[in-house]
Every structure is written in C-alpha cells, then in structure tokens.
Amino acid sequence: xxxxxxxxxxxxxxxxxxxxxxxxxxxxxxxxxxxxxxxxxxxxxxxxxxxxxxxxxxxxxxxxxxxxxxxxxxxxxxxxxxxxxxxxxxxxxxxxxxxxxxxxxxxxxxxxxxxxxxxxxxxxxxxxxxx
Amino acid sequence: xxxxxxxxxxxxxxxxxxxxxxxxxxxxxxxxxxxxxxxxxxxxxxxxxxxxxxxxxxxxxxxxxxxxxxxxxxxxxxxxxxxxxxxxxxxxxxxxxxxxxxxxxxxxxxxxxxxxxxxxxxxxxxxxxxx
DNA sequence: ATTGACCTTTACGTTAACGTAAACTAGTAT
DNA sequence: ATACTAGTTTACGTTAACGTAAAGGTCAAT
Numbered sequence: 001x002x003x004x005x006x007x008x009x010x011x012x013x014x015x016x017x018x019x020x021x022x023x024x025x026x027x028x029x030x031x032x033x034x035x036x037x038x039x040x041x042x043x044x045x046x047x048x049x050x051x052x053x054x055x056x057x058x059x060x061x062x063x064x065x066x067x068x069x070x071x072x073x074x075x076x077x078x079x080x081x082x083x084x085x086x087x088x089x090x091x092x093x094x095x096x097x098x099x100x101x102x103x104x105x106x107x108x109x110x111x112x113x114x115x116x117x118x119x120x121x122x123x124x125x126x127x128x129x130x131x
Numbered sequence: 132x133x134x135x136x137x138x139x140x141x142x143x144x145x146x147x148x149x150x151x152x153x154x155x156x157x158x159x160x161x162x163x164x165x166x167x168x169x170x171x172x173x174x175x176x177x178x179x180x181x182x183x184x185x186x187x188x189x190x191x192x193x194x195x196x197x198x199x200x201x202x203x204x205x206x207x208x209x210x211x212x213x214x215x216x217x218x219x220x221x222x223x224x225x226x227x228x229x230x231x232x233x234x235x236x237x238x239x240x241x242x243x244x245x246x247x248x249x250x251x252x253x254x255x256x257x258x259x260x261x262x
Numbered sequence: 263a264t265t266g267a268c269c270t271t272t273a274c275g276t277t278a279a280c281g282t283a284a285a286c287t288a289g290t291a292t
Numbered sequence: 293a294t295a296c297t298a299g300t301t302t303a304c305g306t307t308a309a310c311g312t313a314a315a316g317g318t319c320a321a322t
Contacts, residue, residue, distance in 0.1 A: 062193025105191045
C-alpha cells in the first residue's frame, strides 16, 4: 500500500483555510512549519497541512500560537525513554486541564445564552396573547 | 426582601479576577463598563462585576472584547417591541453558532489529546513488559 | 503635617499576529 | 519578446489589548 504523497503550494493552503500566504510564512518564521523547497518555492506535505490545521483550530479556541505549538509537538514526536514518555504524559495532562477549563467556560456561556433565549421567547409569547 | 446592594472598588475586582486596574479602566474606555462614582473613585455594582466576569470568560474561549461585548449586551437589555425581540433572537442564534463551532474544535482537540495519551501509555506498557 | 494606602488622569511603550508594499525571480502563454 | 501568474525576500506599518511610568488628589493613621 503506497501513500499518495500529496503536496500543496502555499496558495493551495492559503485558499483552503482562507488565510493569506503572509500568515503561512509567518508561522514558518515562528518555527511552526518547515516545508520542503522546489528551488525557491515552498512545498507543503500533508503533515504540514495538518500542522496548519491544528494551529488554526487552536486559534479558534483562544490558544496563542505558542500554546498551539506545544500541542502540535506532542503529536509530531515519538519519544523512547521512560523519562521522555513521562514528560510527554505530563504535558498532555497540562493541556487537558487547559481544555477542560475552556470547555466549562463554553458550557456556561451556552447555558446562559439559552436562558436569555428562553426569556425572549416567552416575552414573544406574551405579546401574542394580548396583541 | 431587600437586596444587599453590594459594591466593589477597582482593586477589589482586580484582585478577585487577578487582573490589573489598568485592564479594568481599559474596558471602561472601550465602553464595556460604566461604574458609578464616589467623587473621583469608581464604584462597581454586582452587575458591573458580572459584566467583567463575562468579558474574562469570553477571552478564555478566544472571543475578542468586541465579541464578548455583543453577548453582554444581550443580557443587559430588555427589549419590548416584537421587532426588537426578534432582532435579539437573531443575535442569539448567531452567538450560538459561534459557540457551537468552538465546542466542536475543543472536542476534536480533546479527542486527539486522548489518542496521543493512549499511545504514550501503551508505549510505557511495552517498556514494562521487557525491561 | 507627613507618611502610607488607594485612587485618579494622561500618555507613551510593548507584544502578538499579522497587513501591506516594494522589488525581484521563474515558469507559462501569446 | 512580452506579458501574466505565482512565487520569493525584506522591511516598515497596523491593531488589539493591555503595560508602565509620571504626576497628582484624598483620606486615615501616626
């Protein structure tokens, strides 16, 4: 079974994720992407694409690039020693806490939005009763 | 039944939420807080405190101050006309979509973190088998 | 009356995360 | 040959969200 070995140009990724090429180069500057080169041109692998996806997903839930990068490094790394493995486990626990905190913030917000919605809807119902 | 009518100084709120007074004044500058005054001093009500809490919660899930403010205005407003009520309903739907999007981003991230954790744990188990 | 704790306004400085423009290159199309 | 399209580097500019003084007011306590 061979892998497709797909590649992407910088504008491929830019248009797919609706960002500018400047943004992608900026992430590279920050050490978060290291695409291959065809002469001068950057060639992105599926792994690069995944990295980019993770960065953008992190942003959407309020992670800084630095924080997203920490998580990404957890993926792209295969530690061997017990010591290394345990370090990674600790890092994962830390990230899970952060995520848990965000989850609860979102849940509160969702709950309150629904409360407000309920009030609005009953106000509308009142208006319907006695027009 | 009387309400306690509690008040807070700026540093009360700053220390409670672990932010600086500068931050609180900045939010006021942006029109998100409008505390009463005792002479020069700012006096914050429980409603102000709630507003601040909502701002900070918004931040934690990646909302800009502007976006948080939109949500806050949904709370602190009591519209009367059917037209107004429907507008608010639309705004709520919009916010719920945003929140839903963030929820799914968080869930993906949580899921993947647990996958990585699983791999690490089984790698540790392997090491335990043949030491 | 002076120290200290807290408050105020005003204003320039900083960081993250890009935006924007200039000047250049390399391949493709007419 | 020329023009177009997509890419490149370099570098100054911008916005959001505060940080960090500076200079001063107010009130209680020593």
